[in-house]
Amino acid sequence: MKEFDYSQVKHYKLYNFIKKVFGPLFKIMYKIEFKGLENLPASGTRYIVAINHTCAFDPVFVACPKQVPLLHFMAKAELFKNPVVGWFITHMYGFPVKRGKGDTSAIDYGIKILEEGHVMAICPEGKRIKDKDGVPQKAKAGVAVIAKATGADVLPVAICCDGKIKAGKKVVVSYGKLIRNSDMGLDGEDVGPHAIKDAANMVMDKITELWEAERQ
Numbered sequence: 291m292k293e294f295d296y297s298q299v300k301h302y303k304l305y306n307f308i309k310k311v312f313g314p315l316f317k318i319m320y321k322i323e324f325k326g327l328e329n330l331p332a333s334g335t336r337y338i339v340a341i342n343h344t345c346a347f348d349p350v351f352v353a354c355p356k357q358v359p360l361l362h363f364m365a366k367a368e369l370f371k372n373p374v375v376g377w378f379i380t381h382m383y384g385f386p387v388k389r390g391k392g393d394t395s396a397i398d399y400g401i402k403i404l405e406e407g408h409v410m411a412i413c414p415e416g417k418r419i420k421d422k423d424g425v426p427q428k429a430k431a432g433v434a435v436i437a438k439a440t441g442a443d444v445l446p447v448a449i450c451c452d453g454k455i456k457a458g459k460k461v462v463v464s465y466g467k468l469i470r471n472s473d474m475g476l477d478g479e480d481v482g483p484h485a486i487k488d489a490a491n492m493v494m495d496k497i498t499e500l501w502e503a504e505r506q
Contacts, residue, residue: 326465343413448500
């Protein structure tokens with residue numbers, strides 16, 4: 291596959307075209323209901339969107355409302371091996387992460403995205419949920435590592451569906467209240483691995499609370 295260029299954050303026109311043209315279609319196909327849009331931060335806020343990983347369309351579901359800004363999102367590196375798929379994901383502002391290989395390129399690129407004033411989306415679990423009921427799983431440290439490095443806040447978002455997500459079924463996208471960097475304990479100078487893990491767990495707990503509220 292063509293190596294992804296992590297050296298700079300590029301800009302593409304495809305994202306807005308897809309969002310405007312196919313966004314309404316997605317809303318109909320998946321009967322999407324959006325809740326908590328009033329919790330979206332004001333323009334200029336440095337924040338990360340954290341989503342439970344239900345399916346390949348998670349970033350698309352979350353980005354559908356016109357109020358949601360352009361989202362740069364992590365995607366597993368394997369998807370970029372196909373040149374056509376890789377081109378499409380790249381032009382939709384996706385960037386590859388090599389899971390479990392200690393590669394910091396994606397983390398560094400995520401930091402660059404936020405420092406340049408863009409919004410990044412990440413699935414803290416690091417991989418798609420295999421639980422058939424879609425129960426959110428434990429978080430990896432990545433979301434907290436990037437939040438610590440950039441001082442960014444985190445917007446928890448839960449995607450909920452009764453069973454496996456597929457066309458014709460109702461999908462609820464619930465946007466929670468912004469978690470401040472200081473509330474995660476990431477604004478101090480001496481923030482160790484345990485604090486990073488606690489912060490990541492806090493984010494995942496908030497996502498789970500949103501998810502559970504829709505399952506009651």
